[in-house]
Amino acid sequence: MFVLATTTLTKESREYLIRQYPAVEFQFLEDVDQAGARLSEADILLTFGSDLTVAHIKRAKKLKWIMLLSAGMDEMPLQAIKENGIKLTNVRAIHQIPMAEYAISMLLNAYRQNDTLWRNQYAREWDSSLEIKEISNRTMTIVGAGAIGEELARLAKAFRMKTIGVSRSGKPSDNFDQMYQTNEILKGLKEADFVVSILPSTEETLYIYKQEHFKEMKDSAVFLNMGRGDVVQSETLIMALDQNQISHAILDVFEQEPLPKTHPLWQHPKVTMTPHISGVSLHYIPRALELFEKNLKTYLKDGSLVVNLIDLKRGY
């Protein structure tokens, strides 16, 4: 069995895999083009996927399984993979923990005036007269309530929040007190103190938040977007903030990334922005390799893949 890894892994990870699976041959490269002729010998490919083309798939005659170290499959040659009978697994839900932590952390910061406290530390200013709010017992609406939303809702429940979800199916889900379908989104926004958007970028979600949506929210609502930036136009969002339709926006994703230097969102007084880092985590690669190993163990035993096998007909 020959595993070709076409992405940078730490020395520690590489040595661990070699030690742990003596029956497997590993080759570790930085991208798929370094593989040359060896691509045609690979049984298993470990990849981030963005450098993989139809031509690579055609050359990989022995390939039976691609382990994708990413959750998004937009850039993958899915049709060619399907036609060549190659199985595909990914790292779905790998962003759950860091993104749920991001949301809780940023909402706590917004409610607890941590930016002012920070500035005061740098200025050696002892001011304990700040108004500090609690996120506990508030209402959180999660729009795009998938795997990440479920983890966030679980934490929100620990903070004794009421949790409302908006999802395509509208089906009840653990840790959600209420669930709406996407076409009922306005109902879900009405009572939220926190609106957390984790929507992907699709035709249906493009500019889904319009003026009427922000008008429907509480004046005191905090809007947090860590899904995709094209769910709302910057102008719409800035107007909602300037007209006090909501109180604050926390943005990790933007219509254009990196956000242009002159964009008004950078220094809008009601905006906290971060550079698309909500899913960044030191634990990403170890966690991805853990998922790989779960499948590798069963694959070596009986050829089965038990975790995150993609149905190539449906595409997810």
Add this chain to the structure above:
Amino acid sequence: MFVLATTTLTKESREYLIRQYPAVEFQFLEDVDQAGARLSEADILLTFGSDLTVAHIKRAKKLKWIMLLSAGMDEMPLQAIKENGIKLTNVRAIHQIPMAEYAISMLLNAYRQNDTLWRNQYAREWDSSLEIKEISNRTMTIVGAGAIGEELARLAKAFRMKTIGVSRSGKPSDNFDQMYQTNEILKGLKEADFVVSILPSTEETLYIYKQEHFKEMKDSAVFLNMGRGDVVQSETLIMALDQNQISHAILDVFEQEPLPKTHPLWQHPKVTMTPHISGVSLHYIPRALELFEKNLKTYLKDGSLVVNLIDLKRGY
């Protein structure tokens, strides 16, 4: 029944109490000295306690119950209250929610580089290459595991942490995986990623953290103190940071408060400091009045006090 309130309450709170308890006469003052002769007519006193002297207690001939709007009783004339047969209730555990939120928020900030992200926003710097750690799945040791520690441990468990407590009794407690007695504190510190100190100021806790304690902690440990400042000398703590015995300190309390402008802790690169605000909350007075009302209702009915009645012999 005459209730004398000798602390500033909002108009809303005052009107609410008057409306809700028509059988009760309320007088709202800013401090106890404004009360004059009316002090001797009060059946119930609502106070923050810090302005209350033995002389006041002696003059309050009819007083049966003091509702203390604070959790700490260090400044109360407890002996005189006991001798005059006055019952005392307080707002024990009122700091649970804000202090638990404070700890989670500050630990998330330390692990997620939120200060760098903030500086980058102000500088319009798009840098997504930061190393971001997760607080999930870490080990938290809570030294002084009382009511606040229990709430914090409950949240820590939601973040899938291992939780270790250190308390006087060392008795097992919900949401703690392990519990040590105070004299076993070193054992509790060894494996902690986060050491959270919520110890009160007593003879036993004075400078309880010595060099050996920080040496026992992981190099990567974050030490958070939101109990009292005199559990550790600043010099000891700064040495531990400078010698890399721990990686970061988050301090809300200090040996001297406000911290003097020239103190090295203000701008130590490994210190995040806040001005004794971990317990500050917009919900404080509403929550305190809720506790007062619970007791007032039973007191009006049958003279009983059901919540947070202090045993004046034990002093807590």
